[in-house]
Amino acid sequence: MTDITLAPIQPDQPSHLMATYGRQAISFVRGRGAYLYTEDGTEYLDALTGIAVCGLGHAHPVIAEAIAEQAATLVHTSNLFEIPWQTAAAQKLAEVSGMEEIFFSNSGAESNEGAIKIARKFGTQQGVRLPKIIVAEQSFHGRTLATLSATGNKKVQDGFAPLTNDFIRVPFGDVEAIQEAALQHPDIVAILIEPIQGEGGINTAPQGFSYLEEVRNICNQHNWLMMLDEIQTGNGRTGKYFAYQHTNIVPDVLTTAKGLGNGFPVGAVMTQGKAVGLLGPGSHGSTYGGTVLGSRVVYTVIDTIQKENAVENAAVVGRYIVDQLRAKLADKNVQVRGFGMMIGIQLPKDCAELVAIARDQHKLIINVTAGSVVRLLPPINMTQVQADDLLERLVTLINSYL
Numbered sequence: 001m002t003d004i005t006l007a008p009i010q011p012d013q014p015s016h017l018m019a020t021y022g023r024q025a026i027s028f029v030r031g032r033g034a035y036l037y038t039e040d041g042t043e044y045l046d047a048l049t050g051i052a053v054c055g056l057g058h059a060h061p062v063i064a065e066a067i068a069e070q071a072a073t074l075v076h077t078s079n080l081f082e083i084p085w086q087t088a089a090a091q092k093l094a095e096v097s098g099m100e101e102i103f104f105s106n107s108g109a110e111s112n113e114g115a116i117k118i119a120r121k122f123g124t125q126q127g128v129r130l131p132k133i134i135v136a137e138q139s140f141h142g143r144t145l146a147t148l149s150a151t152g153n154k155k156v157q158d159g160f161a162p163l164t165n166d167f168i169r170v171p172f173g174d175v176e177a178i179q180e181a182a183l184q185h186p187d188i189v190a191i192l193i194e195p196i197q198g199e200g201g202i203n204t205a206p207q208g209f210s211y212l213e214e215v216r217n218i219c220n221q222h223n224w225l226m227m228l229d230e231i232q233t234g235n236g237r238t239g240k241y242f243a244y245q246h247t248n249i250v251p252d253v254l255t256t257a258k259g260l261g262n263g264f265p266v267g268a269v270m271t272q273g274k275a276v277g278l279l280g281p282g283s284h285g286s287t288y289g290g291t292v293l294g295s296r297v298v299y300t301v302i303d304t305i306q307k308e309n310a311v312e313n314a315a316v317v318g319r320y321i322v323d324q325l326r327a328k329l330a331d332k333n334v335q336v337r338g339f340g341m342m343i344g345i346q347l348p349k350d351c352a353e354l355v356a357i358a359r360d361q362h363k364l365i366i367n368v369t370a371g372s373v374v375r376l377l378p379p380i381n382m383t384q385v386q387a388d389d390l391l392e393r394l395v396t397l398i399n400s401y402l
């Protein structure tokens, strides 16, 4: 074991880190399931899970063992060779998604870059010289140049011109706006949307998941690719393995990351139907994509989600949390929305300060997004007892705040 001990960070200590994050002055040294611990042993209930990443909870013993064993055996050989764990991980992902082809990447943004390349290739093959993709307002698709251009948030784009001009923006959930765009832009080849907008504030479409069915119909009608960004909503988060499985449709292109590795950096872009075969030899690649270690993690995460019935658990316990919140906060001016373990509580005012109050006074880790939405992303395998613990802390917090 290592004999290096790191000195605790002093608040005013100069650091060599680029100042890209507004960090909270706390660090965790250990985690177990739904709980995080600081050096002095203080326990925090984690309703954020590293931003929808550690869906199976922290330090899951099965995942930890797979990582340790594979790290001590073989980590990486490159995509110049066959990688049986990558083939097996793809098989698993195909099984849970209904998709046909899978390309492994290392992050969400990188998966969406793959999707955007697929859309461009698709368009180019149809003879569209400068293919366009419809995206939604308040969307989040990542921080690379193409994905920040797709993102519907000015703050993400500010100062990074020129943006790529692939994208045509419509209000989320507005089918007429899509049809309108189709009339104006003959060069549209695809739509890219999140089934539920995560960073945007846990936004569900006004018509619910039938929005996805309507989008599927429009895509069929115009011969566009339907592309879903399930970076956050995937891997059991909403109470189905992928959120589109709340409907009967299947997208042509699907991206995921976050919960796919339970904290290990992996992502995937998947295709089926008319999107299959667009990226052939030499057209895409990633040195780290689908390493032996990463692929074994993906395989093990999906296998563990299945064996623990974690997706069904997310549906049942998530429903319980939403129902309880609605009942217990009924006299407050709040709106509770979301599916499974992706829950937003819309407060009547900006509430960014709740993050610190929850942490310091209730030992509860939450997030506030879109200014006034408390965002809960607990582990998808959270137990009923832990959910009651969460509710107790959260209801006390919100009651004393409003």
Ligand SMILES: *Cc1c(COP(=O)(O)O)cnc(C)c1O
Pocket (backbone or CB within 6 Å): 107, 108, 109, 110, 112, 140, 141, 142, 143, 194, 198, 199, 229, 230, 231, 232, 233, 257, 258
């Ligand atoms: C987090 C997220 C991304 C970006 O993922 P990174 O791994 O941070 O690049 C893209 N789309 C959605 C919907 C996300 O939630």
